Amino acid sequence: MIEVQSLSKSYGDFRAVDDVSFVCRPGRVTGFLGPNGAGKSTAMRMIAGLTRPTGGTATVGGSAYADIPNPATQVGVLLDASAQHGGRTGREVLVIGARAMGLPMTRVDEMLALVGLTPKEAKRRVRNYSLGMRQRLGIAHALLGDPKVLILDEPANGLDPAGIHWMRQLLRDYANRGGTVMLSSHLLHEIQIIADDLIVIGHGRIVASGTKDELLKTAGTRVRARDQVALVEALTAAGLESILASDAITSPASPEEVGLAAAKAGVPLLELREADGAGLEAMFLQLTAEDQRDLIATEGVQS
Numbered sequence: 001m002i003e004v005q006s007l008s009k010s011y012g013d014f015r016a017v018d019d020v021s022f023v024c025r026p027g028r029v030t031g032f033l034g035p036n037g038a039g040k041s042t043a044m045r046m047i048a049g050l051t052r053p054t055g056g057t058a059t060v061g062g063s064a065y066a067d068i069p070n071p072a073t074q075v076g077v078l079l080d081a082s083a084q085h086g087g088r089t090g091r092e093v094l095v096i097g098a099r100a101m102g103l104p105m106t107r108v109d110e111m112l113a114l115v116g117l118t119p120k121e122a123k124r125r126v127r128n129y130s131l132g133m134r135q136r137l138g139i140a141h142a143l144l145g146d147p148k149v150l151i152l153d154e155p156a157n158g159l160d161p162a163g164i165h166w167m168r169q170l171l172r173d174y175a176n177r178g179g180t181v182m183l184s185s186h187l188l189h190e191i192q193i194i195a196d197d198l199i200v201i202g203h204g205r206i207v208a209s210g211t212k213d214e215l216l217k218t219a220g221t222r223v224r225a226r227d228q229v230a231l232v233e234a235l236t237a238a239g240l241e242s243i244l245a246s247d248a249i250t251s252p253a254s255p256e257e258v259g260l261a262a263a264k265a266g267v268p269l270l271e272l273r274e275a276d277g278a279g280l281e282a283m284f285l286q287l288t289a290e291d292q293r294d295l296i297a298t299e300g301v302q303s
């Protein structure tokens with residue numbers, strides 16, 4: 001179990017993580033979802049004892065990471081798959097990890113087999129690994145000490161669809177055996193596939209949390225018009241939030257509210273329906289859009 005209570009991290013005046021509380025339970029895969037720069041890595045680094053919090057606490061199995069004896073046998077951590085020494089072979093990375101944890105060398109071969117790195121690949125230097133291979137090696141390293149808790153920052157980065165499928169199965173089996181998994185992603189779809197529970201973070205604050213099923217049930221509407229821009233304007237004029245994606249508009253408002261707003265503005269619709277998860281998707285896209293605006297505003301000031 002991971003328990004985070006009022007956790008905060010400030011860099012000067014900037015609050016990267018702002019009073020965040022949540023739990024990740026055994027037997028569940030908890031997805032930590034947020035746009036780039038939302039504070040995911042900072043929160044995970046604090047849980048893994050690598051960044052000192054400005055306020056609040058984070059415990060794993062009831063103890064702060066720094067107080068856990070031989071922590072890698074309790075908590076497997078993968079924060080940056082590219083952080084491994086490029087001059088070492090994949091096998092050497094695991095051998096060094098196994099020695100540090102006092103594990104038998106048989107564990108190295110077990111983990112290589114588990115993550116699907118062949119003996120030939122294991123002999124190659126990490127600098128020659130693809131990102132997907134680095135992620136597999138990082139997961140092998142995190143699992144080496146047979147920990148009860150896994151903390152993985154963007155582990156699906158660089159994996160192809162077959163790799164993502166493989167990882168989902170691995171994490172599912174791990175959670176089914178009672179393990180606690182916390183993994184982050186900035187992609188809603190990816191986390192929807194893998195997670196049981198979701199914590200959504202934006203601008204350092206939790207904006208939604210609950211089981212995936214609960215969150216995906218949030219009411220929402222999918223709507224299309226021939227003139228999508230006119231529709232967005234009509235919804236905005238009616239005080240309704242909406243996000244224009246590639247093929248449709250999603251809104252956390254009900255189909256009735258959306259239909260009435262479109263009718264009032266005289267915008268003919270091609271499609272109007274309730275969409276499971278549209279509320280979550282709209283909220284997430286809204287967060288992402290806000291960040292894009294912030295970025296443009298910042299760059300505008302700088303140039």
Ligand SMILES: Nc1ncnc2c1ncn2[C@@H]1O[C@H](COP(=O)(O)OP(=O)(O)OP(=O)(O)O)[C@@H](O)[C@H]1O
Pocket residue numbers: 011016034035036037038039040041042043186
């Ligand atoms: N050492 C630091 N000094 C100053 N600002 C920092 C530092 N580390 C992180 N930040 C800032 O804190 C915010 C959160 O960063 P963080 O890496 O936690 O986000 P993230 O959600 O993991 O994003 P991504 O998906 O891009 O990895 C960002 O605005 C980042 O620039």
